[in-house]
């Protein structure tokens with residue numbers, strides 16, 4: 169029996185089973201079985217490189233955004249409008265057969281936008297080009313789920329379910345469960361608060377299903393069985409997703425209003441070029457990019473090309489900023505001068521741990537430069553100590 173048939177069989181068994189206190193252990197075990205099979209399904213076939221044809225898109229720019237949606241919802245039209253890249257749009261389905269990248273120039277940054285082939289129901293079972301679509305989505309910073317405003321809300325649920333089945337968690341944070349496999353000592357189960365979904369026995373059974381007999385588990389929130397399975401599997405990707413409702417030109421104003429009020433949603437019309445600036449602003453917000461401008465000593469800041477840091481990828485401390493310029497820079501830094509929203513006063517003297525914010529200006533003061541009198545790319549703001557020590561050296565000793 170193939171993996172898909174096995175999953176279907178277990179799903180049917182779960183549907184048949186009544187949900188009550190007596191069956192919850194059995195249902196928990198079945199959920200773990202399905203999760204294990206789904207992970208197997210996503211593993212690349214033996215002997216292949218794991219990458220899909222036409223999908224090896226090199227990362228470019230400061231961030232990557234994936235467009236996901238059913239066929240003919242307007243993804244290619246949106247890509248063309250935002251990036252100027254021509255992705256063939258047609259009024260019949262499946263015009264996008266390979267992954268088409270484009271670049272959005274926004275707020276001094278370059279963001280790679282990927283138009284993925286129309287994902288369809290059953291992609292998680294390996295139907296269509298689902299596997300590749302999913303792999304590329306996971307490599308992105310955020311997902312824009314493009315939906316047809318005139319079609320039923322069901323599309324959003326189907327897509328979310330498909331993505332969940334392959335380990336993508338949209339607009340969720342990782343469960344607050346500490347889990348560590350051990351070599352000996354059995355299973356230690358603890359929680360910092362009363363649990364209503366999982367008890368010790370259920371946790372043991374699920375771990376047993378994964379053949380884990382020694383581990384430490386600590387619940388820091390009232391998590392569910394699914395959360396526990398996610399933590400054990402350890403391969404889930406937590407991503408931000410913006411729901412983009414396109415084609416609002418064909419629905420009434422009341423419906424537009426209703427869609428626009430949903431969380432994480434933006435309504436647009438590619439045909440009428442409506443609300444595209446709001447979509448870009450929202451996308452920017454969700455990506456959490458931080459632009460930092462450098463300022464050489466005695467000169468105006470360089471506002472042409474920022475160093476772009478990311479809250480989710482790599483962090484935004486002064487140390488991250490230095491590493492971004494050059495790996496070896498951090499050991500030479502004495503302190504930095506910061507102007508901008510993260511600074512309490514201008515300029516603020518900050519250490520490596522200071523967290524920078526968008527549009528901050530930074531001047532690096534190096535240890536060596538301070539001693540040598542401020543030579544190099546980032547000059548120190550003062551070279552007084554070096555001059556004093558020179559004078560001291562030459563001064564005749566008083567006896």
Ligand SMILES: Nc1nc2c(ncn2[C@@H]2O[C@H](COP(=O)(O)OP(=O)(O)OP(=O)(O)O)[C@@H](O)[C@H]2O)c(=O)[nH]1
Pocket residue numbers: 237238239240241242243244245246256257258259260261262263264265284285286414415416417418436437438439440
């Ligand atoms: N009414 C209306 N039609 C639109 C809008 N945006 C796109 N369309 C139409 O929708 C159709 C499909 O657009 P595409 O951009 O090819 O859609 P897609 O999602 O890329 O489709 P696939 O390539 O099959 O995945 C085209 O006929 C577009 O003209 C819009 O804002 N309003």
